[in-house]
Amino acid sequence: MKKENSMYICKECGYKSVKWLGKCPNCGEWGSLEIEEEKDINVGNKKITKQIFSEEEINKKIISFNEIEMEDNFRYKTRVKEFDRILGGGLVQGEVILLTGNPGIGKSTLLLQMANEYTRYGEVFYISGEESLAQIKNRGERLGIKNNKLFLISETNIDKIYEYVAIKKPKVVIVDSIQTLFSENSESTAGAPTQIREATLKIVDVAKKNNICFFIVGHITKDGKVAGPKMLEHMVDAVFNFEGEEGLFYRILRSEKNRFGSTNEIAIFSMEEDGLKEIQNSSEYFISERNEKNIGSIIVPVLEGTKVFLLEIQTLITEGNPIGIPKRVVQGFDRNRIQILMAIGEKRMGINLGNKDVFVNIPGGLSIKDPSADLGVLISLLSVYKNVEISQKIAAIGELGLRGEIRKVFFIDKRLRELEKLGFKGVYVPESNRKEIEKKQYNLKLIYLKNLDEFLERI
Template identity: 40%
Template structure:
């Protein structure tokens, strides 16, 4: 009897399929575009129990018949983790946790699982470390070790068999790059293995109501390794970031079907593990007593809360024929655009100067509310005149020099006043409806007005 074909090799450019892998597609002549895909098994329509690989029968409903009650959630034990997740863990959800090696992914998840194991069945599957290594970390961190179930396995089939026997409410697989399916010939970590392993585990989580936490690696540019379809399969994608020379880690949500995107959680790596930071603004504003030029404080909006961050600029004479434009934590292309606006509408020429921008604390600012703070810090460094220590700035700068409003202006000003700031330069449309006690708000319409407000 002929063996049934379970895999195929398909060109990602033209779609031609082959019986085995080859370097070049014979139809479109493209190189390294042929990858292995898994052919789905035929679904039986006869009676009997349907396993994790089968189809789930569902009844058709109208929108009016759908239950609108809130999604059941339970806490992970850490408020910052819950904030990034949108309020807690949702049963049946698949969550992908990525980060650089040594960022603390395994430590954070081990702490979470040890907490949850005291309340519900929890299973931690490790494919990268031995059980002894995980146990040593748990003892070093002082975590409770009498409830959490552990399994050292890389086979997806065996993981699902163990999960069906123990029926955990929360399942961690560390990491998805080490898992493999028996009927796929490629090595673990390949595109086909990662895609199919994640699809099988996610399907199991959806059908059983299990919270699935997958650990993922990242590439050199900081994006999650593996096929892009991996991020489409899961419900929530979060990234743990942090440099080796800093004890602070930021947990940022990149995709979340059950909460806000770009939510930010801050942790401190200590000898007792990952400790949540209740007031992140106090960390990013840890400035020295001496006031230096080129430093400005801005209020950025991260997910559902404001965050005060210090931005530093250094403007210096260029030693070469091509002035440098370097931005750390901000978009470098936007820096070049804003410097052109500063020249045209602010009357300040820095075309022959090297300009360096840095967001203190390693925070990556993704919104345009930092435009005004960036330009005022450049003006401060160029003139070698420090900005007032109690000044906070935010606003988007347009190409014609206008200062555009940003969302949640009232909340940003309230957060600044809470941290002792007494003066703010903001867009006119973000002026508070009611005066904020102890805070003088200067509203501006044009960039030149903001520069003149510095005195």
Template identity: 40%
Template structure:
């Protein structure tokens, strides 16, 4: 009797998991020794080894060591979802066996988008929608409100992982949506649903099933108040693709961004508009990020940024005003604040324009975030335009990286950016010297290729 009680206590051993990286510790500490994060360790129950069992359909044949040149090439056919913007983010469509994790704020439209994708796929691919947060009645009401083209979608309300896997093995769908991963639990663990141990184990078993069966699985994840997907970061390493749903408060536009994709480009984005009938694709996203002033205004410069494989025209606005305090403010929205301060120092050093007594506020119209250096030159030209009160020509587009020595460095895919600007009617462009278009590229616009910052200022 004593031995059975001792073994049962050992099976229910308490451990601590890091919510950031998933590392397991026998006792609590203030800092994770693996990732260095503070106050991220939470209590959980260790998985009892004696109770563990292989999930159905997860037994894979043993593999042998092979040489790379002996591995046969396979052209995996992607399955289009019927939503071109979602296909763009995924890298061209759904890859069989892929596991996709999508996160976003509550009510942003994750379930709406996935229901629309399921309705578009039904008839071409067997699908299944598994809900752990809503009842079947709630899902049905949403589908009818959206006016989906098909309402005969297979739906399952379940939170126990073993039951879900048994259903998948029996019905063999090709595309499954699990909404959400935080509500699932496995009976091999005694921890509560949503805990670190449950998240990690449920995701691991779903990934194994997807790879063994070729079924594509989408996991809907909650986000923290910082906007990151809740749970250990190890979840993002386990899946093939990580998508984030983004939007500005009060805006009807939604952006789906890929931050990880084993089958496509990262930082690829798709743009949708939320309407009464669900999410609608935006065919010309560049129009969202341009103010289209009737007359040229000081402090506004159009640039061409690149998000994944898509060039987008965005408007960079800068307001320069006399500071009323001893310490002038430097505020950047959609841009890196430290880079703004550095570029203003370059403007002073190599162009002789001092803004040390001025407040500088920079913003990217439409809530777009620019993480590349191609916005350096338009940012400085917009600051100078606002400071002098002289507008930049409304038919001019600018891009280029500014170095600390005052040189204008090239950016990637310069010719594609110019072609995109020409499509939208821009007639003039200021670009780095190394991005001067080749003679084979025919553009209906005047291009000024400049090697240094002081020369770029001469053209405005």
């Protein structure tokens, strides 16, 4: 029976209700509301829920902003610059990071390499609930790791892990994986939402109290989401996703949440026999060897977080089935955006694609979300449609409006510097960026465009 002064709380999202509900109105989970007693005290004629502390305890908890001291070594850095960059400049003391990815993608390999790097600052614990210590040692030897400050622990009881970490106080702890941990305070099995929530709460608690950094490995479902309650992603400081596809020997580390750095950052690593290697010049890596002039291919500088990547846009137009629905095959670009750009091209540039099959591809496996690639897509389509070659030393920057206008693009200087660095000769840029561009000098031929009509006049 429900006791007085108690609430039903959703174990998935924390939603509170005064009565039991079969389905949580907030997150939509079934059977997730559990009873939790609360202590009430009277204030005037109202009842409020409150935890009572002594004045001494309150004074310890409430600290003046100016009294808080920070250590000089606030961030831990490695010799892997791309990894430090995606963290926001290094690993912040007390930070808790969730690393997700498909099975076998290389999460454990990456973290074991980083664990070896962080031993420069002190002891590092690698806690595994999935592999034996001998298996981890075998991988470490393959990576060339020999380190007396790196300690391996095989444990799945979060209460014991809490004690180990609180007593020994290592600088960095790696937990592989959160789905294998369990607490004796919960009757559910390891991997259940309540167990994941309980384990993460303890990890965050010991991390913040002792300024210990944690990397937590999290499995993902077939839908690509983190297995467990959505609350897990809110509890940690950063969420990184490790991506890769079969047949490709590189891996992408993507920042989806970061309290101490930029989101939507990506870092590229190549999978080698002796571990993962960073690719610093990623733009050159993704640009394939091309002829001096090509039909239907152009380079666009797109922004991912704070870094510029030069990616190639390839298009192909073929005759479709006259009695069938024309194909629109898109890889690495938003399909709905392609439909809009095709409509703009038909209206403003005379590209009639109504009964033709259209194929758009971004080689290399990366996806473009930056709207500054719009102009490049239409130039590529026009090149194929009119069978006109495009110089591979010319790039395009510009977001398109429905009226055919070429809109202003942000961070234009970073994009132009990246093109300049890789030896490009010219670039189409929006006229609205002219004032910003003319303040600096570039070793590029800058072709300013207000709209698509001006582009058609130049070709």
